[in-house]
Amino acid sequence: MAATTSNEAKVSIKVIVDKVNKRVVYAEADYTFVDILFSLMTLPMGTIVRLLGKLDDKNFEALGSLNNLYQSLKDFPECYISSEESK
Template sequence: MASQRLQTISLKVLIHKKRNEIVMAEADGDFVDILLSFFTMPMGTIVRLINKLPQVAIIGSLTTLYEAVENLEEQLFQIWECKSMLFHPRNPFENECRKLKLSIDDTEPIKYYICSDWNCSRRENGGLYTTFKNVSCKCGK
């Protein structure tokens, strides 16, 4: 079994007990980095992660829109990968977020794919790549 290392994040909170309010909070840089990383997450990822929770959580019309698109038939999309792109959007700060002590994003690490025809990939106008598997190249392969 792989050894798991516990990591701690420091957060000190001063609470006014009579008014039940937070008066002051002091956190280390790791906590602030994690908190701010939530702003880099695409909305589709946030809704997808919330839908995995055991309790039903609704984010207004976003949840309804997500479910409606999820129920669309794949032939309504230009290519079937388009549906996957909608439900698994890439975080532009994904590499930085992976370095944090806590990550709630379950997106697979990025992989790049090129045309299976090596000559096509090397052409002057070629060399295109995608992050989605099995997408057709402009050459048709």
């Protein structure tokens, strides 16, 4: 029988949490993990939330805060924005 090996990637994260105030005080991670987080932040979240909002699937209701943020920006008065593209 052939030996099987696992090629799973592992991420090491060190976190210091203030349990009284329920906040993260310090976090340390490998640069590859930080790169992945930054790449996720560059995704067009408005487009994703808008497209997922059109689905009738209840599994996507977990995007509640993103959906609320998208709706508040969508309903933002135009007098405060220079152009529609800026929205």
